[in-house]
Amino acid sequence: MENIAIITYNCISRTTSFPSGWHERNGRKALLLQNTKGEGSWQDGQIDADRRREQVRTLWDELRAELPKLDHVVVYVGANGSQSAIALAAQLSPAKVTFVGCDCGLLEKEVLVRAAGMGDARRLLCECGGHVTLERMFHRFLESGELISDDPS
Ligand SMILES: [Zn+2]
Numbered sequence: 001m002e003n004i005a006i007i008t009y010n011c012i013s014r015t016t017s018f019p020s021g022w023h024e025r026n027g028r029k030a031l032l033l034q035n036t037k038g039e040g041s042w043q044d045g046q047i048d049a050d051r052r053r054e055q056v057r058t059l060w061d062e063l064r065a066e067l068p069k070l071d072h073v074v075v076y077v078g079a080n081g082s083q084s085a086i087a088l089a090a091q092l093s094p095a096k097v098t099f100v101g102c103d104c105g106l107l108e109k110e111v112l113v114r115a116a117g118m119g120d121a122r123r124l125l126c127e128c129g130g131h132v133t134l135e136r137m138f139h140r141f142l143e144s145g146e147l148i149s150d151d152p153s
Pocket of ligand 1: 079104
């Protein structure tokens with residue numbers, strides 16, 4: 001894996017402000033697609049489900065433009081607005097997708113993932129908001145080329 005994208009309607013980190021766009025380190029590139037306007041960030045309160053769906057679509061348009069360059073896409077699946085994220089992710093091959101989500105409405109998310117034909121995609125549980133897990137994956141990938149610690153190779 002050399003190029004990945006991480007897409008979330010939150011910001012990727014609660015503590016550090018990483019700009020959206022491509023980040024390059026050690027010959028690896030990670031594309032961050034996040035909500036940097038603040039409405040969806042943890043600190044500034046929650047945005048409603050409609051606003052999240054709209055946000056996800058906007059981010060996805062940016063992702064689609066870069067898709068040919070990407071080896072893998074990490075998709076945050078939150079408590080709300082996850083239906084559109086899953087539906088949009090289903091445009092990719094399951095082997096190219098990792099869903100990262102908290103356990104809020106986990107059963108519903110799982111049903112949506114399977115219904116979208118993405119049952120073979122990797123799933124990872126995370127804390128609500130996903131900030132800690134996504135930031136960790138971002139750094140791990142740029143340092144080692146792995147997304148999670150038990151990645152083969
Ligand atoms: Zn949650």
